[in-house]
Each structure stands twice: as structure tokens, then as C-alpha cells.
Amino acid sequence: MNTTIHLNLQLFAVQTTLLNSSGNDLSPEMKTYYEKRLLDNAEPNLVHDQFADKYPIPKNGGKTIEFRKYSPLGKATTPITEGVTPDGNKLNVTAITATISQYGDWIQLSDLLDMTAIDNNVVQSTKLLGSQAGRTLDTVTREVLAGGTNVIYAPKVSGGSETAVTSRAGLDATSKINVDLIYKAARALKTMNTDKIKDSFVAIVHPDVAYDLMRCEEWIEVHKYASPENIYQGEIGKIGGVRFVESTEAKIWTGDGCPSGLAVYGTIVVGAHAYGVTEIEGGGLQHIVKQLGYGDDPLNQRSSCGWKATRVAKRLVEEYMVRIESVSSFSATASAN
Helix, strand or coil: CCCCCCCCHHHHCCCCCCCCCHHHCCCHHHHHHHHHHHHHHHHHHCCHHHHCEEECCCCCCCCEEEEEEECCCCCCCCCCCCCCCCCCCCCCEEEEEEECEEEEEEEEEEHHHHHHCCCCHHHHHHHHHHHHHHHHHHHHHHHHHCCCCCEEECCEEECCEEECCCCHHHCCCCCECCHHHHHHHHHHHHHCCCCCECCEEEEEECHHHHHHHCCCCCCEEHHHCCCCCCCCCCEEEEECCEEEEECCCCCEECCCCCCCCCCEEEEEEECCCCEEEECCCCCCEEEEEECCCCCCCCCCCEEEEEEEEEECEEECCHHHEEEEEEECCCCCCCCCC
16 A cells, blocks of 8 residues: 655755754654655565565564474374364474674765755665665565575477477477476476465466467466456466566576577576565665764765665465576576576
8 A cells, every 4th residue: 555645845955064963964854755656666666575474673682583484284184083172283383593784885975966956865865775775675584585495497499399308408499488397397286285376376477488378378467357457567468377476587597507609597486485584674674874974974975775674585475486497588698697
């Protein structure tokens, strides 16, 4: 839900620059405004976060966080004896620990830039930093998912027949994604009793790969859904029980381990509870502004705007995600990301 914040823009027209003065801090209203702008610009880029289990940043909990994986219960096939209470079951919880890391960047602004700029520099910097923060944190999550062990390779195609491929290096220019691979990935998740996300499994796909897939007869454009109200950020369509979310941050490999001269794409197909990430709210992503005169700045020449985030992502159940590796129609010119 989008929240509209009404504020007096004159608050942003004047900067108090008295050194060692409480007036050198941003007002609470300005902090709220900038924090929201940072989050608003970061969230659209957090494509991989949409389908993760979210965990809050632990308060004073050190540099590690504990994710929890719950094992499914076996079938209760033994008939109950009348009047006899059966033995209860136990909750089997596996703790998965991960080390938290910090990421961040900042922009230095000069007093001359402030005086000559048409736009509010902090606002413009916040837009750029928010986008950068979102793409950075999304990449951290993507790299974890791209290391999953459950992989399907697109086959080679020649003369209408397919040859199975068992490694990334074994792919060639004919090894493009197809509908059958999507159904195979969905089957793999179903056989592990993977819960769906809402009503479907979800695939995160690069636009280059989506280009090859969208021309299949089975492809249904998102605007043709029977109920198109609850679509995901970046959703473009579906095949069977798999909904596709497009992102330029979907993984691409080149060079070592790849077929000569071709980029390889990773399309991640996931169900619920496959992986976890730390939340960006509640301290997970911070906006930091230092006004003119802060620190070692005797002539009030420098201010800065930046972001700092605490982040970790972890694969929780390998069987709940499948990575399809393929080439695309654009593999000859694509770059690694």
C-alpha cells in the first residue's frame, strides 16, 4: 500500500550549518521523508526478495542470524484405538545459521553544488542511492540462489531430436529454454511436496530468456489472466502452474565453465519457504544524511548522502527450488552480471 506523506517543502530549502549544533540534524519529518524515498526506490529492484521468508534483523544479536527449517510430518496411518490417546508427534526444527554482512555507499555533495543546483540534491541523490541499494541487495540474494544444487540443463537440439546435457559447459547455441523444461521443474517441486506461493510456483527469468519463451503457444500474457488483480512486481505471464517474473538481475554466466562465446542464463523456479532473507525495514536499510559542517568541515563545504544495509540470504530447502540453465537468442552478445 502506498502512503502519501504531506510536508512543507520549505524545510528542504534551508540547511542549518552551525557546527556542533543540534540544528545540524535533520528534522524527524525530513528523516521520514528521505527514508521513505530510499525504500520506495529500493523495493522495485528487490525482485528475488518477493518470494523469500523474511526475517527481522536481530537486535544486539551479534553478527549471526538463525533461520529455521521445519521438517514435514510423516503420515499418521495407524488407526486410533477407542479411548486411547495416541503418542503425539514432535516438531522437528533445524536451525540454519548465517553471518550477516553490511553493504553501503554514499555521495559527497559540495556547498557550491547546493548553491547552483536547480533540484534538491539530497532528493536526487536519494533516488539514485535507493535504486543502487535495491540492486545491490537483490544481487546478494540472487548469488545465493544461483548456487543451488538442484539444476536442469536445457538439451541440445539437432534435426528435431534432443540430446541431454549434464553440465553448463555442455550447452550449445541450440540449448534454449522450452516449455518442457518448465514442466520438468514444476514436477520436481511437486514430487517434494513443495508448497506453492499463493496459487503457483514462481520463475525469475531474464528478459533474454523470456523472449524465447514468450513465443510458445502455452504462454499466457499477464493481462490475459482470469484474475489479474494480484500480480507480482515484474510479472509478465505464466505457463501451466508457473508464473514468470522478469528481471535484468536474473543470473548470467560467461567465460570459464560456459560454452565458448556463449552466455548461460539461470532461471530460478521456486516454491514457498525455499530461502530466507533479512528484512530491509526495521534497520535493515538505513538512509544517512550528513549536512554541511558535519565532522572535519570548518568551512561548511561538504555534506553527504548515503545508505547502509544489513543483509544475508540463505537457501533453506534445496529441494524447493530448481535452476534451469540455458542459452538464449542473445547469448553471443550478453555479458555476465
